[in-house]
Amino acid sequence: MKFLSRGWKKTAAAAAALLLLSSSMFALTGCAPGEAKSGASSSAAVQAEGQLKPGTAYVKRDPSVTYSVPEGVSVLMFHMIGDIPNNAAVETEANLRLQMNYLRDHGYHPITMQELYDYVTKGAALPEKPVCITFDDGYLDSYTIVYPMMKEYGFPWTLFLITDDVGKPYNRMTWDQLKEMADSHTVTIANHTLSHPKLHNLATAKEKEKEIVEANEALKYHLGIDNAWLAYPYGDYDDQVVEICKKAGIKMAVTTDSGRVHVGSYPYELKRVYIGNDISLARFSERLNKDNYTPV
Ligand SMILES: [Zn+2]
Incomplete structure (x- = not known):
């Protein structure tokens, strides 16, 4: 939830208009975005080992996968x-596995943070049926359950x-476990x-800055990550x-507000789609596709 002014809205609307304009210009010249094409996008292209950025998920997709600019993306x-x-x-x-089976069996393509960023800010094409998978906090089960499961499915995901x-001691990961995950390039x-x-409750800008800047420094120190x-x-x-x-080099931030993201969405307040045990597979499916999905 956002507190205080809403001055950004004008800028976001202007950015969306610009993006629309530029995508229609692209359409006139006959090149992407907007046009379906095959093959991995540049950000998804698998780079030579050693060029991979630490702590960043890379995904190798079948070259037959079609890319286009979707109407929206659900960030789970x-x-x-x-x-x-x-x-x-x-x-x-068990429920997580049912949902991942659903994604695999119905041809969904989980995308990376970089792909989401390129979509939101530049209208970049995404693989068909895109979805973005995020886990918050860093519980031990993100290492013991989620990490091996996502590897098994070949799904890139993001851990905040x-x-x-x-x-x-209680239910948390170690830096060694995180290093293993970071070096696997299966998770961002x-x-x-x-x-x-x-x-917003912190009294001073300094305290807010410490929370954001020092967490980025810890990611760099322990895992070598230049986090955005x-x-x-x-x-x-x-x-x-x-x-x-913005000053700390963060290029995109997600909230817990409910909804999907679109080309031109303000990158510092991207909505997400809640998933839990109370979301049946029918509702899960709806949440992957519909802006006005049924609330919990
Ligand atoms: Zn949290």
């Missing part, structure tokens, strides 16, 4: 995976990590702040937080 939001009764947001491993929680590891506060992506804890932010993100 997951948290903990496990068995905690009466907490629908903690999804069971609370860096000060790494190594804590990104910023979910140092300690997971409600950012962030998830606001509790989806909570304000204009000052967005300015701090």
Whole structure:
């Protein structure tokens, strides 16, 4: 949830108009975006080993996959995976597997943060039936359950990590485990702040800056990551937080506000689509495709 002014809206609308204009110009000249084509996009192209950026997911897709500019993309939001009764947001491993089976069996193509960024800001083409998979916080199950499962399906995903929680005894990962994940290039590891506060509640800009900048520094120090992506804890932010993100090299940030993202969406307040045990497969399917999906 955003606090304070909404001054960005004008800029976002202008950007969307520009994007629309430029995509129609492309259409006139007969080249992408907007035009379906085959083959991996440049950002998805598999680079030579050693050129891969640490902590960044790369995906090798079948060259027959068709690319086009979709009407919208669902950025799926997951948290903990496990068995905690009466907490629908903690999804069971069995339900996660059912959903990943659904994606595979229905021809969905999970995309990376870079692909999402290129889509939102430049109207870049995406593989058919795109979806973006994100997990917040950095629970141990992101290493023990999610990491091997996504590898098995060949799905790139993104982990938004609370860096000060790494190594804590209860249900958290170690930096060694994160390093293994970062070096696998199957997951993008990104910023979910140092300690997971409600950012707009922090008294000073300095405190907000510390949460964002020092988490980026931890990602760089421990994992070698030059991070450009962030998830606001509790989806909570304000204009000052967005300015701090921009200065810290964050290019795109996701909220917990419910909805899908589109070409021209303001990259510092991208909506996400909640997924949990209370989302049946029928509702899951709806959430992959429809802007006005049924609320929980
Ligand atoms: Zn969180």
